[in-house]
Amino acid sequence: MALHKTVETQDQAIEDVYSSGSSQHTLPKYRLPNHSTTPSAAYNLVRDELLLDGNSRQNLATFCTTWVEPEVKQLMADALDKNMIDKDEYPQTAEIENRCVHIIADLWHAPKSWQTVGCSTTGSSEAAMLGGLALKWSWKKRREAAGLPTDKPNFVCGPVQICWKKFARYFDVEIREVPLRGDALGLLPADLREYCDENTIGVVATLGVTFTGIYEPVAALAAELDSMQRDLGLDIPIHVDAASGGFIAPFIQQTLQWDFVIERVKSINASGHKYGLAPLGVGWVIWRSTADLPEELIFYVDYLGGNMATFALNFSRPGGEIIAQYYNFLRLGRDGYTRIQQACSDTAQWLASEIVKLAPLELVYDGKAGLPAVCYKLKDGIDHGFSLYDLSERVRMRGWQIASYPLPSDRQNIVVQRILVRHGVSRDLVALLLEDLRKAIAYLQKNPVVSSDAGPSFSHGAIAEPVIPADTPNLA
Template sequence: MTSNISSTSMLARLNRRSSRAFETLKNVLLLYLILTRTLKAIRHLRARGFARTIVDLYTWVSQETLLLALRLPRLRAGVQRELAKARLDIEAGMVPSGPSVTRHLALPSFGQSAEWIVAEMDKMDSEAPAHADWHGGRVSGAVYHGGDDMTAVILAAITRYALSNPLHPDVFPAVRKMEAEIVAMCLRMYHAPDGAAGTTTSGGTESIVMAVKAYRDWARAEKGITEPEMVVPETAHAAFDKGAAYMGVKVHTVPVDPITRQVDLKGVRRAINANTILLVGSAINFPDGNADDIVALGKLAKNAGIGLHVDSCLGSFIVPFLAEVSAEEGWGAVPIWDFRVEGVTSISCDTHKYGFAPKGNSVVMYRSANLRRYQYYVNAGWVGGVYASPSLAGSRPGALIAGTWAAMHYMGSSGYRDSCRAIVSTARAIAARIRAEIPVLRVLGDPPASVVAFASAADPIFRKGSKLSASESSKGVDVLEVGDKMAKRGWHLNALKGPAAVHIAVTRLTVPVVDQFIADLKDAVREAELAPSGKGNMARLYGLGTSSAVGPAMVGHIAEAFLDTLYKA
């Protein structure tokens, strides 16, 4: 009996000890969760600032409230009707229709002749909805035409290597050699040190996504970071957000100075924390063509022991020649934006832009071959054998690599210098004439290269120190309306937001049409002031995006409809 009581007492004590241990463990876990969540909140608040955090929270609550309201049957039906109308408008502008349109929805029973194929292509070109005339230089960027002689050189290279695939370098050794030489030439252009390395990719977006992947894996392997974060200017290309979404990296977006259009360095410094793997700077950025202070960003990156990627996809074959051309033309000193800057660890450069290579080629460069290795994917255990690829693609078009190699050799340094001179001179002329002749518009920042963006001078960001009269400042002009009026005159320009603006990326095709551009822009401004319609694509789509908290979600649905339409046969 005594033994039973003793056993029961001991068991009770063990249960109490187990219960206390469990409670202690539970409290420790709870404390850990509270501390980690608090640390994340502090880092987020430090990166965004109190005011931006409150705005972000207000925007999120507003969006969720409106989206919840839109679930009501009556409101949802109205939204669906509007989206359906937008979808029809998009399809009307992209998909040919009518009894004369032939649709090829299944393989032909027998193969067609080469003559038939060419004739059918001619027919498709003629029956397509109206499109901008890129040959006449009225398209912003998009087509980087090096001349008919350049096209002939590229086509000869593509024809020769049409069936090649760099996935099999033993089968196509010449393509392997050309790819390596393309990377080497770009590294030399950007003053890379000994030991630097790179790869080609399918374009600027893949170059950027690959860089994000490389830094994520580098930080995980060498710094033990499992919750990576990166800091980017708000003017950085959307490909950084895309790469972060693919690779599971948190993004802190930092505002730019409204006048200089350079990223706020204090904001970048505040956003850096123990999980930061990468800073980003642009030379030049896509929205307004300005360049960030790469030297200052390099110091921040070096002090923090993290990477700095310079996006020069758009600067490409302009930026490396700009200092020399600027000195010859008397334009003034040009900052350093390449590997000569301490702290710069990678750069992306699109050969298919101002390098005039065929579309579908870019180069991503790293200060060291060791950093490049983190971009690779290697699977040594696959039953099909060892699988290794340098970038996202497995099989790749060797023909485009051959075309790129041919274009770079055809142009040479002297050709690219001349091209830089013509393009930058044209961009500077456009910016100067807008400032001098169209006072209701303002050029954003002081663009050093090939892109010029302009906004309404009445925009609040320009009011401090503005020379406009009170009546002019209050009236202003809707710059998106101006963009729509330019579209009616055959110009294909890019709309921006934050602030609302329009930009033109100058190409060699733009050089002879500067006078026409300025004349049309003046007419478009007058028409937008006197007879605004608000019904053009720029005014409707970008206006919707800022009309309410739910506006961006609606724009997202319209963008999805656009993507769906790309595949509507």
């Protein structure tokens, strides 16, 4: 055989990733490839595509954890095969979940935290929906017992995250979202009498409004509902959406009354993977007492090896995030969480003190008495020559992702920009962002944007239609 006709080697030890057959084609998008690929080639080709994603540490629009300790990564790998729902097969993982529930219940001042009920979820959105469902079923049972109709349930809230609009649509409950009036940034006690009635299953108060970072006044809302019960006979419970604030307030705003210390608060949800410091995705919902979770929402399954109660919307899901949450509780304790959240808050307030020095900008929220965040807008009555959307795009060139969007109704004419400070976002990193903001503003002032297609960089659930290339093969 001629030397130049030798058969191509299949020895993986000398195969190069970028000269392999797989690397000579674009990655499959519409159908499964016919042939296998070596692990190293598949890994590197997929990893190369992921380089086009943004740097999560520079994403200051997200509430979610983007930095974890190496030990958390190891625990996540150790728990890769653990299915959280299978409590008979993984009883110690189930025990760890149960410990987390009671630790959080104690953190939120549940009257008998060692006896109350709650569960982990895939995030605070699922947890919020479970809280909403419990309110609906409790209201329905009271109405049926009184012989009253149950066909028009509603709940009252201020500006809420998209999960509550999903809850309203998916579970056929009217959402009465109170518009922002005057200088208000959230739900106020004075709004309640106008919007609540006998069909109101509950009031949703937000501890950390998504748009601005402020806390709605839970204690004042409860006091007004107490007054309404005396005057009108309406006994309306509160659910607190503490997606972010639930792991902030207990540590750095300890005198604030917002949780189960208020008797009218019946349930609370929070994200473990936000300021709870756990990796994506885990949430928590806790009820004040077992009586506040209707028995009708609990199901029992026996086909996984034991007879187990379940009341989550999801079923099979990984256990690693829950284990990582417990690791953080064990690793940090109250002191550790307090130091971390206070450092984030101090950095946010420092950023706010520097933002006010930037001539075009005006603070909307200064990072005090709420989430570690800053929210600002362009000053009114001035032609700045650019929008905050343009500013977002400009700093994106340096890798920063900052949310820009209009406030909810009736203040949609106000466009704001919000910066979140999370664990891992250091004072130095924020100082670098601030310098890039200064440079971006200076550039835009010298080069006014005559026509811009820049728009909101903060979605509440709108889904873009996919763009299909003209040469896409017909796969029918």
